[in-house]
Amino acid sequence: MVAETQTVAPRAQKKPSLSDLEVEAIEMFINFLRLIGLPKSVGEIYGLLFVASRPMAMDAIMERLGISLGAASQGLKLLRTLGAVRVVYERGDRRDHYVADLEISRFATVFIKDELQPRMEMANERVRRMEECLAELPAKERRATRQRIERLKHWLDKGQKMLPWVLRFMKL
Amino acid sequence: MVAETQTVAPRAQKKPSLSDLEVEAIEMFINFLRLIGLPKSVGEIYGLLFVASRPMAMDAIMERLGISLGAASQGLKLLRTLGAVRVVYERGDRRDHYVADLEISRFATVFIKDELQPRMEMANERVRRMEECLAELPAKERRATRQRIERLKHWLDKGQKMLPWVLRFMKL
DNA sequence: TCGGTATTTCATTTTTTCTTGAAGTTCATG
DNA sequence: CATGAACTTCAAGAAAAAATGAAATACCGA
Numbered sequence: 001m002v003a004e005t006q007t008v009a010p011r012a013q014k015k016p017s018l019s020d021l022e023v024e025a026i027e028m029f030i031n032f033l034r035l036i037g038l039p040k041s042v043g044e045i046y047g048l049l050f051v052a053s054r055p056m057a058m059d060a061i062m063e064r065l066g067i068s069l070g071a072a073s074q075g076l077k078l079l080r081t082l083g084a085v086r087v088v089y090e091r092g093d094r095r096d097h098y099v100a101d102l103e104i105s106r107f108a109t110v111f112i113k114d115e116l117q118p119r120m121e122m123a124n125e126r127v128r129r130m131e132e133c134l135a136e137l138p139a140k141e142r143r144a145t146r147q148r149i150e151r152l153k154h155w156l157d158k159g160q161k162m163l164p165w166v167l168r169f170m171k172l
Numbered sequence: 173m174v175a176e177t178q179t180v181a182p183r184a185q186k187k188p189s190l191s192d193l194e195v196e197a198i199e200m201f202i203n204f205l206r207l208i209g210l211p212k213s214v215g216e217i218y219g220l221l222f223v224a225s226r227p228m229a230m231d232a233i234m235e236r237l238g239i240s241l242g243a244a245s246q247g248l249k250l251l252r253t254l255g256a257v258r259v260v261y262e263r264g265d266r267r268d269h270y271v272a273d274l275e276i277s278r279f280a281t282v283f284i285k286d287e288l289q290p291r292m293e294m295a296n297e298r299v300r301r302m303e304e305c306l307a308e309l310p311a312k313e314r315r316a317t318r319q320r321i322e323r324l325k326h327w328l329d330k331g332q333k334m335l336p337w338v339l340r341f342m343k344l
Numbered sequence: 345t346c347g348g349t350a351t352t353t354c355a356t357t358t359t360t361t362c363t364t365g366a367a368g369t370t371c372a373t374g
Numbered sequence: 375c376a377t378g379a380a381c382t383t384c385a386a387g388a389a390a391a392a393a394t395g396a397a398a399t400a401c402c403g404a
Binding site: 031035051053105130133139144158162166 | 192197207312
């Protein structure tokens with residue numbers, strides 16, 4: 001616990017030196033994207049790009065955030081497929097450059113389409129199968145269980161009706 | 173890889189023996205609850221209780237699902253605080269018995285209140301701080317960055333306006 | 345086509361999250 | 375109160391998820 005006397009600090013040259021603005025943006029997006037199950041590194045990348053005043057190449061992103069090659073590559077790939085980030089070609093530079101797409105609604109749209117809707121359909125299937133199971137139940141239990149399944153259907157319905165509305169609202 | 177000749181199968185007496193109905197319900201809730209970041213065991217417990225025709229005691233739940241004492245205790249505790257499960261006293265039995273609360277909207281309500289709204293407020297704070305940072309920016313970048321922050325504010329606003337609406341919709 | 349830089353992939357390591365079960369606490373009952 | 379069953383807690387282990395970085399691949403420009 002005694003403080004190491006700072007003998008040169010051989011490899012402490014890891015200062016990413018992010019501005020306050022960048023730190024705020026990064027932390028904000030880490031938090032929000034975690035909510036929809038995206039790893040920290042993805043939030044970091046998006047946050048950094050969100051406040052970047054110029055398109056950034058992958059190596060700059062890596063260095064700035066202190067993340068690995070693989071994380072940067074995979075994170076950018078994911079953000080691209082989400083439509084959250086766009087590639088911009090910079091004349092005279094072979095590298096791909098990235099900018100954040102400010103249409104944040106795409107996150108939501110893709111999330112709803114890729115995560116929520118498939119789950120909903122699976123759930124519908126399951127409910128159907130559950131109803132089939134009802135027949136095999138002792139009459140006593142059947143009634144109560146049927147009611148519960150009805151309730152479930154009701155909620156799935158509600159959710160499915162709400163999604164398009166949310167989507168529309170998101171798109172302004 | 174050669175199939176062990178079934179010499180008595182000494183401790184294979186681990187058959188949880190769940191009905192098809194139970195399996196469907198359990199899998200469904202594992203899926204949905206994972207979406208809001210709850211562990212598998214919590215989904216299992218809620219799913220089991222959802223189709224149970226009678227209140228269940230903790231030891232029955234453990235045995236049925238093949239989960240540990242700790243997982244059952246903690247999972248039930250969490251479900252209780254979420255309002256997803258209720259304790260029912262059964263006369264002549266010292267154990268607590270649990271039933272699933274069918275008002276699934278409580279999940280959503282608690283999720284919104286505990287996860288979404290605090291994040292939103294944090295985000296508002298951050299945006300405020302980000303605007304302070306603007307002053308220190310070179311004039312060139314300032315304009316573009318301000319626009320981005322405005323966009324962010326716009327989205328936060330939208331989200332915050334949507335939440336109460338969603339809440340109302342959930343409550344029928 | 346070649347040379348080399350930019351990017352992707354993926355086996356491995358690291359980190360985080362979940363589960364387990366023994367020890368501790370609570371509490372109804374005799 | 376004392377007993378013991380019911381429940382909770384928590385340190386340690388197991389499992390899952392994410393990050394790393396070396397190797398493979400793609401691609402640009404000459």
